[in-house]
Amino acid sequence: MKKLLLSSIIVIIGFTFIGRLSYLQLFRFSPDQILDDPAIKKIYDYPERGYIYDRDGKLMVGNQPAYDVMVIPRDVKPLDTLEFCQLLGIEKSEFISKMEKARIYSPRLPSVLVPQLSKEDYAKLQEKMRHFVGFYIQKRSLRYYNTHSAANVLGYISEVNEGDLLNNPYYVAGELKGRTGIEMQYEEILRGRKGVKHIQKDRFNRDIGPYKDGKLDTLPKQGKEIHITLDKELQEYGELLMHGKRGGIVAIEPKTGEILAMISGPTYDPNLLVGRERSKNYSKLHYDTIAKPTWDRSILAQPSPGSPFKTLNALIALQEGAIDPNTKFTCYHGFYVGNTLRGCHCGGGVRNLNSGIYLSCNAYFAGVFRKIYDKYGSTDEGMDAWDKHVKSFGLGDYLGTDLPTGAPGRIPDKEYYDKWYGDGRWAASTIISNSIGQGEVAATPLQLANMTAAIANRGYFYTPHVIKSVGNSGDIDPNFTTPHYTTIDRKYFEPVIQGMADVYNYGTARWLKIPGVDIAGKTGTVENYIRVNGERMQLTDHSVFVAFAPVENPQIALAVYIENGYFGARYAGHIASLLIEKYIKGEITRKDLETRMLERTLEHEYAKPYSGEPFKINEREW
Amino acid sequence: MNLSRSTSVSGKGPFGRIDWITVILYALLVFIGWINIYSTSLTDTSLSIFDFSTLYGKQLFFIGLAFLGIIFVLFVESSFFERFASIFYVVSIVLLLGLFVFGKKIAGATSWYDLGFFNFQPSELAKVTTALALAKFLSDIQTDIRNGRHQLYALTIILLPAILILPQPDPGSSLIYFSLFFVLFREGFPLYYLGILLVTVILFATTLMYGTVWVVIGLVILALLVYTFKRASLKIPVLPVIGAIVVSTLFSLSVNFVFEHVFEQRHRDRFALWLSLEKDEKKLEEIRKTIGYNTYQSEKAIESGGFFGKGFLEGTRTKGDFVPEQHSDYIFSSVGEEWGFLGTATVIILFSVFFLRLIFIAERQKSDFSRMYGYGVISLLVFHYFINIGMVIGLLPTIGVPLPFFSYGGSGLIFFSMLLFIFLKLDSNRLKDGI
DSSP states (O other): OHHHHHHHHHHHHHHHHHHHHHIIIIISOOGGGGGGOTTEEEEEEOOOOOOEEOTTSOEEEEEEEEEEEEEOGGGOOOOOHHHHHHHHTOOHHHHHHHHHHHHHHOSSSOEEEEEEEOHHHHHHHHHHGGGSTTEEEEEEEEEEESOSOOHHHHOOEEEOOHHHHHHOTTOOTTOEEEOSHHHHHTHHHHHOBOEEEEEEEOTTOOEEEEGGGGTTOBOOBOOOOEEESOOHHHHHHHHHHTTTOOEEEEEEETTTTEEEEEEEESOOOGGGGSSTTHHHHHHHHHTOTTTOTTSOHHHHOOOOOOTHHHHHHHHHHHHTTSOOTTOOEEESSEEEETTEEEEOOSOOEEEOHHHHHHTTOHHHHHHHHHHHHHTSSSHHHHHHHHHHHHHTTTOSSOOOOSSSOOOOOBOOOHHHHHHHHOTTSOOTTTTGGGGGTOTTOBOOHHHHHHHHHHHHTTSEEEOOBOEEEETTBOOOOGGGGSEEEOSSOGGGHHHHHHHHHHHHHTSTTGGGOBTTBOOEEEEEEEEEEEEETTEEEEEEEEEEEEEEESSSSOOEEEEEEETTOOSTTTHHHHHHHHHHHHHHHSSOSOHHHHHHHHHOOOHHHHHGGGSSSOOOOSOSOO | OHHHHHHHTTTSTTTTTOOHHHHHHHHHHHHHHHHHHHHHHOOSSOOOTTOTTSHHHHHHHHHHHHHHHHHHHHHSOTHHHHHTHHHHHHHHHHHHHHHHHHOEEETTEEEEEEOSSOEEOHHHHHHHHHHHHHHHHHHSTTOOTTSHHHHHHHHHHHHHHHHHHTTTTOHHHHHHGGGGHHHHHHTTOOTHHHHHHHHHHHHHHHHHHHOHHHHHHHHHHHHHHHHHHSOTTOOOOHHHHHHHHHHHHHHHHHHHHIIIIISOHHHHHHHHHHTTOOOOHHHHHHHHHTTTHHHHHHHHHHHHHTTTOSOTTOOHHHHTTOSTTTTTTTHHHHHHHHHHHHHHHHHHHHHHHHHHHHHHHHHTOSSHHHHHHHHHHHHHHHHHHHHHHHHHTTSSOOOOOOOTTTSSOHHHHHHHHHHHHHHHHHHHTHHHHOO
8 A cells, every 4th residue: 555655646646637738738729729829919011002093094092101200118218308309399298198108008019109290300300310219210101192182082091990890800900991982992902912920929029030930921912003083183173163062063974984073062182081180180070060071962962853854754755655846835934733833934935845945944844744644544654654764864773883872862653652642642743843853853963964974875874983994904893884774765865965955055054155065954943941940941942954065976974963052054054064164175265154163152052041040042143 | 587687787887787767767858858948948049059148058058967966976885875864964954054144045035055157056955865864764773653753853854954945935845845754654654644634635625615614514414424325334433523523624714714814815816716716707817817827828838739739949938938937847838838738748658657667666675775765756756746737737826846857957957866866876786785
């Protein structure tokens, strides 16, 4: 017994140890624990974000270096604090509190002392940096905007949030990600792929060399440059014209569906969202809930389209055989919606298709609209037919562009009215406001521009898009190169287009002609109401204009929507005319028109409902 | 057969009848230990293995010194150790006393003499001399282990250095001397002392874990069960059992008092961690990161090795220096990380075989002194091994003792080697001295 005591103890200890070791090394071991191994740190090598060029290869977005002053508190040697603060442009108290913060975070690891120095400060500081031991300058890459325009299209980048981290394992906290616009839509192309280095760390988190000699490391993959369809000059010019006005403009190249300009007013300088003042500026923009500069009116605003919608009703009526171009209606200065008379500004008289369009006669189109429904045995059937035609122009639903936001607009169908009025309790006359683009129809400026492009193309459109090419390849989403045909036959477009051309020749926009360029367009004046403190009030009409030019072989189709701009021919018409001239001729010949648009603002209109005083709308003088 | 061959080589100088199996096992352990010291102390600037500014270079130097020590031991007449055992013992006691005056403080413990090129730790020497002195006293023809006074002498020999080492403070080394009790047990010291010790430890731990009430209830139930299921023929007197339960209850109550009022917080935390007393996950995490940091890191390092390990010099936690004192007390965690379960199991088996071989050798001694000394050697080594690895793999609370032949350190390696080789020298002479 006593001889065996020690031997058995040794054997028992051996088994106990091996048991414990099997628990630790076999049971508790998991092969992917390298991920949470504190001894291995991943260091990322970020490739430069891709540049963005406009359709002519002009740089719109590039990158700029920014310089962060970093500090490793433990390495700091006594220094001339006063001089250093002066160089950094900060107060001494701020310096002391930041140093303390850095020390608390970690004495051994670098912290940012002053972020994003300007190039000038950097130049001054760089020479003297060697006097300040423990501090160094770290270069970072920021976005650089070679334009003050197109903030709504280009978008911005910002640090990833918790949601991003959860949804996409690629991102690591602190990284940047496209948040809106093209930066978001083409995030993966622009950003490239970061390289990863595995660094062996000691328990103080100091680097002590590559892990496994870099066998697991990857090289960064450069972000690709992209070309977008915007015309930088047109975009900038459009934004200039929008000065002091609210609204949206979209210009499309009809034969490709490429968006030439996409303007939202008011907008902001994209450079505001870069650099040290970023968060301050962002709050300012974000919390302006009245002007809403970050709300892209060109694709999110959904006003009633107004009179430009009449062209569509004309096309439908022709296609359905409800009218022919010579079908006449007599205008008695208005038409009835139920029992209510709605006025007409055309001057009255007998109207056919041509004069109905160029004089924008409400009564004519009310008649046309009724005829479409009269063809069918029931209102429901008429509604279905009308609905199908309208929607074939890309209205009433998301267009599927390559921008991360959008709005569907609204084209009501029979279910919509059944719900609203009750089944069988409505008829063409109930919904006749739709004939003149008021009532329940609603469309974004983008949809209107696309509708205009479809008319310009005489029956088809390409999904509007902003991507032109990625990197060196011209291939883009085939969705954007497939034509979508409307349900209207080509032959019915000519009389309608003639009417639109005559809008410039004899009609509502005859003052806005461009010498040497044939334009087809349509004005719109849209009644609108808002609620302020629960009180419904009517405001000055929105000014709407759609146009394309030249009439034969169209180069540009656009829709302009100006909030409270009154007559379509006023603000929207002017701006449309100027943009077309700018795009086609490259210069403006009618300086008076230009000056008027650059100088006039609508701030006084926008202030009216908030003034608290009674106000007049639709003032004749302007 | 074996005997006759041993006889035939009896005249072959100092190495002639050395037990080569033990020597090879010893060499293997030292080699594996050095390999791991190399891994833990390797820096980016790859210096020669003979560079004495590095830990592995120094350890190589210590291995050389240990080799000289071994040669010295083998050339000395084996009766020398028995004859001068008492004097060695007295010298080492004096050296331990001298520390109070001339000691050099390293890492908070005054355990060293500064010899210029080398810090000498007398507590390591005292392990050898105490084993020798104990063997000498017990093997004396006039000593009777069953005599109470002689038991007291024996205890004094063991406990004197332990008491002198305790205030250095080095409770780990001090604790090691208790291992020499195994020599006493082997030589007829009543085994129930061991039983009492075991019961005390169990009572202590269970009281902390479950509280006095449950411990007493458990003891009563145990007693009832024994009475219910015992063979009818077996007579167990009732009174002593009740007495034992009462004494246990009192002890259990005193444990609570000692734990709350005598122990300091750091001691309490160690036990809290070891016995999983702390149920609050947050506080437990806090203890893990402070007092349990070493154990936590070493467990993690071992765990991360898996079955095959990360490979020699590939241990990320070893390289990152995550386990404190990894080259000395926590050297086994490096084995775990870089060599995996294969490595750790191999080392455990090597040690076990080594110890069993030593027991086999001790049992074949004809001289009482050799056998007793042999048991002293084995007890000391096993105790180191048990406490060290038990701590590194998280089975035992943190007690700072080195792993014999593995851990970095000159005094440790040299005196462990001499401790062992004195025994092997005695063994090689067993036929000459046999009575």
